[in-house]
Amino acid sequence: MEHNFGGPWTLIKLDVLEAYLKAYTLALKNQGLTLTYIDAFAGTGQCTVQLGDSHVTEDGSAIRALNVEPAFQKYIFIENEKPKIAALKKIQTNYPDRNIEVIEGDANQVIRNLCASAHWGGQRAVLFLDPYGMEVDWHTLEVICATQAIDLWYLFPLSGLYRQATRKRINITEDKRQAINRILGTNEWEQDIYSHSGQLTLLDNDEAEYDRIDVEGLIDYVSERLKQLFPGVSHGLLLKRDNIPMFTLYCAIANEQPKAIGLALKLANYIIDSQPR
């Protein structure tokens, strides 16, 4: 099946992930660790993206991860749509020498189960969170972080956030408020990202005068939230469509050992900083 989504930024994101995976398995190959790749929004293994007037089909995250040498000891692909699960199972048969598990279900729920049930001693994993939009709950990030064994690549849906966080605070609906609470893991954002733009009075209802910080400010806010949770967080790679900020790609390190954090961030930042802006 053809899986159409994204644009030029999709290929940049996949190139960054692939570069990290290649360096990761190479760096850890003689450490006696069991290495797992977890793709929580796995898709079909291929992606068709629009580049200008034409479409190109390229390997998606799952296939790119399977082609990495040295290989991971285990691959876990999570998807919630049946036709895509069927496509992933076909890939499983095409790669008989790879240990692949395909799990149908909601990524948040499956990750929570996986992270809580595995014994992480002697194990390390790279987990890729590649949602279309605001599907990832903050609590899922907390569970990932608690393993102290996962390097997380997270495509944060910046455009989803600034669409929900309306320019004027007065326009936020309860649905939008809840969606932002879920993705940021706090309800304090509302005080943090809005400020009064006019003259404060005691008599008027001046709610309409509360304006949101700009997109740069939102990016900083998200980066800070991630840094409050994870021991290490890379630079954010801003991905744009026609100059409009769409996503920020981060690598967040759950491992608490300074040496592991240092190495992972050096690599992730090098790859991120090498991308075209």
Ligand SMILES: C[S@@+](CC[C@H](N)C(=O)[O-])C[C@H]1O[C@@H](n2cnc3c(N)ncnc32)[C@H](O)[C@@H]1O
């Ligand atoms: C942006 S695509 C992922 C593309 C994939 N990483 C690739 O490189 O080809 C997002 C995928 O997540 C799936 N998805 C959406 N919500 C989900 C959820 N709650 N749990 C699991 N999968 C979900 C969609 O069906 C879609 O295939």
